[in-house]
Amino acid sequence: MPNKSPATEMYQTSGAIFGRAVVYAILIIAAIYFLIPLFVMIITSIKTMSDIRTGQLISWPREVTLDAWKEAWATACIGVKCEGIKGYFWNSVRMVVPSVIISTIMGAANGYVLSMWRFRGSDTFFSCLLLGCFIPFQVILLPMASTLGRLGIAQSVSGLILVHIVYGLAFTTLFFRNFYVTIPDDLVKAAKIDGAGFFRIFWKIILPVSTPIFVVAIIWQMTQIWNDFLFGVAFSGGDSQPVTVAINNLVNTSTGVKKYNVDMAAAIIAGLPTLIVYIVAGKYFLRGLTAGAVKG
């Protein structure tokens, strides 16, 4: 703030401090509001059952124990089986990894074609694909169920992988296409004149500059697929259920006492992978989402 007299500067400064204090207060309150449920989950998960029964919802545990976590992971009863959520957790991993990788790579290839190798009707094609982003999960349940049945992969992890790839393609294509349209056409023209073909240009020139959008697509897909419940509950059965469905079943399994600490521990375990991805790659996510919006 150059060219201000000391008096106005003083006034502005105290005003600015007050304004800033208000902003921080609001932010802190909002943060607390969002963090309290997590806090309750965490402290409940390390309490003993007697502690929970006698104590208050927001009170420190009298005795800290990880028994509930162990039980949730390995011995809690889901339905009739008492093997914890670990099997389902690995189901989720086996489902998420291939579907994220495949849908992201296919999205990148789609985006590359739709932005740099336009063909007659490619814009129409892209618009149709975009519709996929707006189709609610519920709409495709029945047709997808019959498709999976005919393909012979119903009630299996492979079936879920296929569903997530197909459903995710619309989003990943949108991400990559919008990122690639910001890359100057001249780059591809130069490479064509240099003698490079479709794949060499993609591999040598386009992919190396795509890191930000890969991060976005991967985080997006990973969160969507890991957190999905509806497809999981509809298209998987018994042993192939993902962890989200398992938690539901864990909580709904009525064998005597409700073990809140085990439920909480299981829920945290189920939420951890996405949480970690956000913490590790969150800043790239924001960067990638705004890439192209601002030059540079």
Next chain:
Amino acid sequence: MSSLTISDVKKKFGSVEVLKGISLSIESGEFLVLVGPSGCGKSTLLNLIAGLEGITSGEIKIGDRVVNHVRPKNRDIAMVFQSYALYPNMNVRQNIAFGLETRKVPKPQIQETIQHVANMLQIQELLDRKPSQLSGGQRQRVAMGRALARDPAIFLFDEPLSNLDAKLRVEMRTEIKLLHKRINSTIVYVTHDQIEAMTLADRIAIMKDGVIQQFDTPQAVYDNPSNLFVAGFIGSPSMNFIPCQITQQNTQKGVSLDTGSESPYFLPIEQTGMKLDSWIDREVILGIRPEKISHYFAEQEANHNIHEIKSVVEVLEPTGPDTLVFVHINGKEVTCRVNPNYVKFPGESMNLMIDMSNALLFNPDTGERIEK
């Protein structure tokens, strides 16, 4: 190195005809500049030569080979882009090598070529840098280096200097010209800057609305523009266009100019061969370059092509070596290029001399030159 022949090339995007039958040819080693305002089709024509767009009809020959359906990579061309189009993930060395590697040139030979090109363009110390670490001028050099490395039959330049600042642009212009002299290659160069076109070209093709208006050497384009568009486009400050009437006094035909002084001046037009009989008493447009209207010098009185007129100065624009003086003739603002020492102030009356030896006449309806 190769000649280039373009015959009746047309290009349509949907129903829009962008190029309406372009024909031109240059010899091997010639420097052709395509110049024109935005949207005239010059970049499209370059893309057609490069093979980045398909042609709708016509024929393009590089050397003796028709390349209409040849892919860009097999046309033996190299191109320098306005945005430089350097591969951002590769360093300068890899950028230059990319085209050679794609063509499976042996490694030692690639290294040799890189060194050779780097020496020629003085970019040795930049070889290990990424494009993002280079200045505009350096990127420009690297882009040229990448083209040079390929040693193609034809170089294509697409407004390569437009992104540089004014001073650097003039330097690089000279450098491109020197480079052309040195490697003596065939070059097609697109620009919207008529000064670049004039300074660089062996031949200029001036385009407008998908049609070549004139295709000739720079001097011929300047001295003998074929229509009003070319006359106004080439030259800075632009040629003056003064609407006037052809009249006959005694045996002489000429134009009458009203400068706001007592009576209109009659300026004879003496050019040989100009058939003006059918134009007597009709409106024409007189085209005269600013440098042909100067301050009064007595020693020029005897020259029968030079005529004295008097007019009121309205605005002055000093450029340094010359001052541009604006006056009104026949109701039109006219620019005169005057030695600063002889300039009168705005509002004052000034004696000017018009050199009619290179005066041009245009048909006001068609814009075409009136000649022979």
